[in-house]
Amino acid sequence: MSVATVRGVVVSEWTKVWSVPSTLWTLLLTVAVSVGFGRFVAGALSGPDVQGPADPLFAAFYSLTFGQLAIVVFGALVVGGEYSAGTIRASLSAVPRRGLFYTGKLLAATGIAVVVSVVTVFVTFFVTQSALGVNGVTLSDEGVPAAVAGACLYLTLITLFATGVAAMLRNPTLTLGILLPIFFLGAQGVGNVPGLKSFAQYLPDQAGSLIMHLAGPQDDPRWARDYGPWTGVGILALWAIAALVGGYLVMRRRDA
């Protein structure tokens, strides 16, 4: 696998993404929903009659739980879209080595996810914090760099998790039918429901939400997780790696 060979496959994967409107839309929506809804939340939490949010970082990243749904669709389409559109045979005819094909896809998807995540997180952060005015925080405040970095990692990893699941199921519709309800319920706080918490807190989105200050005040035993913020990111990373490995095994073994 020479560098030039891999580069060719990555470039072609990038072409596949920009040459189809649906994938471009998912990326645009990720930014638009996160920033727009974040501005709305921050607006509701500021103003003369309001005391301001208990945690300004909650206001910064709460909207990502909705914006993530769009980038998860992107992640599912990266591999899954080839099966629904029927291009998978052409792709594997052009790049018959499954490992090379999968590597090229993941490098392209990761690159795009990182860029979109960083843009989304930074723009959302600055927009929400300026809306909060005096109650807002700046990048140099304590705990903020970790939360911002964590949010970028979160969006990237959740995208790759969806990519891996779609590669295992070989069907983007089925993938989204499973993942979107789970992530949507996660946004509704399912990780904190007393009976479910011991299990639900280890779900990929829940594990990653702690570092973004979305899991509630950790000094309150009702919200407290059994792991720390970076361990949470690690748990999400393990989910993503497991899904990606599973996707690779399916692609290597099954007929196209």
Add this chain to the structure above:
Amino acid sequence: MIEVENLSKRYGDKVAVDGLSFAVKPGQVTGFLGPNGAGKSTTMRMIMGLDRPGGGRATIGGRSYRDLREPLRRVGALLDAAGLHKRRSAYNHLLWLAQTNRIPKTRVREVLRLVGLEDAARQRAGGFSLGMAGRLGIAAALLGDPPVLLLDEPVNGLDPEGVLWIRTLLNDLAAEGRTVLVSSHLMSETALTAQHLIVIGRGRLIADTSVREFVRSAAPSHVRVRTPEPERLRDVLAAAGFPVKQASDGALEVYEAEADKVGELAAAHGVPVYESAVRTASLEEAFMRLTGEDVEYRGGGR
């Protein structure tokens, strides 16, 4: 050169390809024939490394497809015209394909011109007719200027002009010394394009021969004779050692005989002959005869 050795594939308990062996030589168009469901597409997918063989192997120039570096420069394939993203333009479809194998962009323009799609290059493939999609598929197959071509039912959906175009194109490509394998379930169309035939039925090899030889051996020609005294002529011909059959309209069909000989025998025995004609079996008849027992989905008939 494509070589298939003892290739097998089953789906569940259904055998799709059963111990198939053949070789496709360069410099001629080889027709890959069989009724629908005979295993043609499955065989082609295994040659392309898309489906794993249950047994045996398929190689191109001595190497299995999955081991080829930049395979589009070695093998061009049209597997299904539907393998296009509806929202992607023809140009971009060829562009991403080219990028995987480091084929220059100028070649994309070249193949679009070659198949007559340069004006539709920016159109979305979803708006293409079956014929245009087929042409785009051919363009994709030719992208890497490969010495080996595999085309699965390329004339499907093409208008008469398109059929003629592809026939000429395939023969030109073969004349340049390329290996060309074209599958079809249409015997007559294949006969016009191909010089060599590989016929399969129910996943097994039925014939691997030239088109001419195939017709001759599968359904021999005969002399058709109309006479008012069929019984007497029949005895005369039978005595001379020729197999004779009587057709439903009363005419005699004389096998293994020249028309001259039949006429001479009739004259010698004073049997009047109203009509005598040599009939060569059509390709369709030859095909039906050979694959008759191997048709998987047969019409109900009456």
